[in-house]
Amino acid sequence: MKPLVEYCHGAVRSLNAQYEMTRVLGHSVTAGSARERLIQDFLLAHLPEMTSIVSGVIIDSEGRRSKQQDIVLMLKSMPRLPFASGHDLIFQEGAVATFEIKTEITSSVLESISLNIESVKKLTPSTLAAVEFGDLDWPCNRILNAVITYGGSSLENIEQTMMTLPEPRRPDVYFDLAKGMLVKNEGVLFNLNGSSPYLMFEDPAVGLARLLTLLSKITGRLVMRGVEWESYIK
Numbered sequence: 001m002k003p004l005v006e007y008c009h010g011a012v013r014s015l016n017a018q019y020e021m022t023r024v025l026g027h028s029v030t031a032g033s034a035r036e037r038l039i040q041d042f043l044l045a046h047l048p049e050m051t052s053i054v055s056g057v058i059i060d061s062e063g064r065r066s067k068q069q070d071i072v073l074m075l076k077s078m079p080r081l082p083f084a085s086g087h088d089l090i091f092q093e094g095a096v097a098t099f100e101i102k103t104e105i106t107s108s109v110l111e112s113i114s115l116n117i118e119s120v121k122k123l124t125p126s127t128l129a130a131v132e133f134g135d136l137d138w139p140c141n142r143i144l145n146a147v148i149t150y151g152g153s154s155l156e157n158i159e160q161t162m163m164t165l166p167e168p169r170r171p172d173v174y175f176d177l178a179k180g181m182l183v184k185n186e187g188v189l190f191n192l193n194g195s196s197p198y199l200m201f202e203d204p205a206v207g208l209a210r211l212l213t214l215l216s217k218i219t220g221r222l223v224m225r226g227v228e229w230e231s232y233i234k
């Protein structure tokens with residue numbers, strides 16, 4: 001077993017054990033916040049240090065806003081509008097990826113999450129100007145949409161549900177700490193493999209290893225995005 005996968009086997013066990021500990025909190029909102037923080041802390045410890053990990057709403061220069069996002073990875077080279085509540089306003093040009101964190105996901109929950117994903121995809125950058133170095137496969141101005149859950153329906157059922165959704169509402173990545181991961185099979189994050197709309201990794205440890213590597217591809221490159229700041233004012 002390769003060291004990365006072996007490490008992720010332990011990481012999955014650790015995250016699931018910490019999730020079990022949060023059950024003692026009882027209050028659903030408090031427990032949900034604690035479970036989000038587990039994922040946030042894990043990402044903070046494992047991703048390249050070129051992005052900040054925040055929560056909040058993403059805005060664009062047209063005045064559009066996304067729905068509240070549990071976790072947003074944003075470029076450290078970009079500013080944001082911070083609030084003491086921890087729910088910031090994040091400029092579209094600074095956002096790299098969003099994560100929705102849920103305790104358990106069924107088809108109906110996924111349909112609700114899909115509206116959050118669509119709200120992000122509707123946002124547009126003020127300019128496409130950018131300079132980047134490193135892995136250039138992922139489009140510079142595209143925001144990755146990911147869903148992470150501690151458990152839920154089978155990957156087959158989740159994939160079937162996602163294929164009933166309009167394309168703008170489908171996540172790029174779906175990761176279940178108990179069942180594995182689905183990734184869009186579009187030849188960007190991984191090489192095309194067959195005709196299935198999603199690649200399926202049924203071992204959660206392998207899924208986590210794949211998640212860390214694809215996030216490292218996206219966040220581990222040097223990116224400077226242009227912004228037409230005047231369009232945010234007038």
